[in-house]
Structures are given as C-alpha cells and as structure tokens.
Amino acid sequence: MKLLTSFVFVMVAGLLLFKPVLANEDKIVEFIVQEQIGFEEVPVIQVEVQVSKTRELHVAVVNLDGWKTVKKTQKRIKQSGKFHFELPIENLQPGKYRIDAYLSPRRKGWKDRITEPTRRNLLVLNKTKNPKKSLFSKQDKIKKVNFPKQVVGSQAVELNIHYEVTEARDLHIKLLDSSNWQEFGVLKFTVTENGQISIPLSNMPTDFPTSKFAWVIYLTEINKLEPISKKQGKHFLLTDN
Structure with missing residues (x-):
C-alpha cells in the first residue's frame, strides 16, 4: 500500500507542532483545559504524554482563593498517547482555579515526581453554564x-x-x-x-x-x-x- 507521504506532511505541518522527544524521555507534551466554565459544569482534561514505561499521571485542582486543593485524581498511563477525562468537583464554587499535572513512577507521588508540574488556569463563572458557544x-x-x-x-x-x-x-x-x-x-x-x-x-x-x-x-x-x-x-x- 502506498502511503500519502506528501499528504501526511502537509497535514502535520499545518496542524501539529512537533518537538524533538528523546526515546526514553518522560514528559507531558500537551495539557489543555477549558478557560472558563459555569459552576454546574465539569472541567475536562485533554493531555498528551510521552512515557518510556508505565507512569502515574497526577492532576490536582487548586482554588486560588486560599490555595486549597479541591480535587485530586491519579491515572495510570501505560503507553504514550493522547487522553481525555472529566474532573467532577462536588459543590464547585465560582472563582479562580489552577489545574496542575505531573508524572511520577508507578505507585509514587509528589516527592518522586519525574516532571515538574504543568499548570493551566480555570475561571469558574458565577453562572450555571458558560454562555460562550460550546466547542x-x-x-x-x-x-x-x-x-x-x-x-x-x-x-x-x-x-x-x-x-x-x-x-x-x-x-x-x-x-x-x-x-x-x-x-x-x-x-x-x-x-x-x-x-x-x-x-x-x-x-x-x-x-x-x-x-x-x-x-x-x-x-x-x-x-x-x-x-x-x-x-x-x-x-x-x-x-x-
């Protein structure tokens, strides 16, 4: 089967930004969250990771008013790729939040992290839903x-x-x-x-x-x-x- 070589090149060049990645380098390549949501909505995480072996992906939601962690989750990542998941938060309040993500060895946590945290800001509006058009x-x-x-x-x-x-x-x-x-x-x-x-x-x-x-x-x-x-x-x- 002949591959669409020139076709693939155009797609990659136009849509994706590739960075050199070492074969055994563990890293969070991309980390995306909504910029703002309503307080009845659920944050959605989209992440791309590069791992050399099974790792733990840790994600935490921090309320910047008082720096209190309101949600933590841990996902076992067995191979490199793109993943997405929801972060339901009970009684989510309007305000400014930060979502942190990092990788650690299997069954390990913060003290043994192998990447520094990747951070994104999230604004929770004083409305049930974000009035902006949905993606x-x-x-x-x-x-x-x-x-x-x-x-x-x-x-x-x-x-x-x-x-x-x-x-x-x-x-x-x-x-x-x-x-x-x-x-x-x-x-x-x-x-x-x-x-x-x-x-x-x-x-x-x-x-x-x-x-x-x-x-x-x-x-x-x-x-x-x-x-x-x-x-x-x-x-x-x-x-x-």
Whole structure:
C-alpha cells in the first residue's frame, strides 16, 4: 500500500507542532483545559504524554482563593498517547482555579515526581453554564466534504472536511480506488473541537495511478477503529491531462 507521504506532511505541518522527544524521555507534551466554565459544569482534561514505561499521571485542582486543593485524581498511563477525562468537583464554587499535572513512577507521588508540574488556569463563572458557544455538539458527524469531481495532472486542489464532535475524537481519512476499493492511503489525527480542515494536494498522478478514486472519512473514539459517525465519501476521477 502506498502511503500519502506528501499528504501526511502537509497535514502535520499545518496542524501539529512537533518537538524533538528523546526515546526514553518522560514528559507531558500537551495539557489543555477549558478557560472558563459555569459552576454546574465539569472541567475536562485533554493531555498528551510521552512515557518510556508505565507512569502515574497526577492532576490536582487548586482554588486560588486560599490555595486549597479541591480535587485530586491519579491515572495510570501505560503507553504514550493522547487522553481525555472529566474532573467532577462536588459543590464547585465560582472563582479562580489552577489545574496542575505531573508524572511520577508507578505507585509514587509528589516527592518522586519525574516532571515538574504543568499548570493551566480555570475561571469558574458565577453562572450555571458558560454562555460562550460550546466547542462540542450533541452528535458526532462529518457535516460536509468538498473535493473536485476531476483532478487533472499536477492541478493543485484541496480536500475540505467539516465535522462536529461531542468530545475529542479521531478523524480518519482514507483514499480508495472506487473500482475495486483498494486502499491507497490512510491518515488519522485527533480533533478536539468542532471545526474544519483544508488539505492542499498537488501532483497526485506522480504518486497514484490514473483511476476513479473516493475519499472515505469518518470519526471514531480516540485510539479505536469502530466508526461512531456515518461515513462520508467523495468520488473523483484522476487523469493525466
């Protein structure tokens, strides 16, 4: 199977920021929380970690008015990857909070930490819910896929995908020969909110034979294979001239 090498490069360059990571380096690569929520809402943690062996991820919520820890949780991380989870807090009060995260060896804690804390601020409003538009929807779906019906030679084109998610999801994009459904390329990446993506492509006949193709696009739970959204397809013809 021929991979979409140039396609993957464009996606990575446009969407993700990669930092050099040593093979045995344990670290929190990314740590995301909401900027503000209502006092009846639940903080949601999205984290990407790099680990060389099984580690403990520690997360604590600190009320900055008095510096009291109002929530602690500990998650066992067996392999590197992206994770998300909720932090329900009983009787959450309006105010300013800080959420701290660090890694430790298995069954160890603060004194044995192997990373310094990564910290993010959270504002809890004096409202039941955040009036700002939600980053998520009530249903996981691919809303729309746009791509030309024919690609001629080295023509520069774009694959545009609009999607909605109920929480962080994996977006799968496959390129198939629509005459026999042979797979020519596949890409998966995580989306953390409703949105769209535009993928520029050029010189496709250099990498793929002239034929009838179809893009097949769908959403899954993170690190899962089973689609949770209806698959969306877009057929097109690839010609030399």
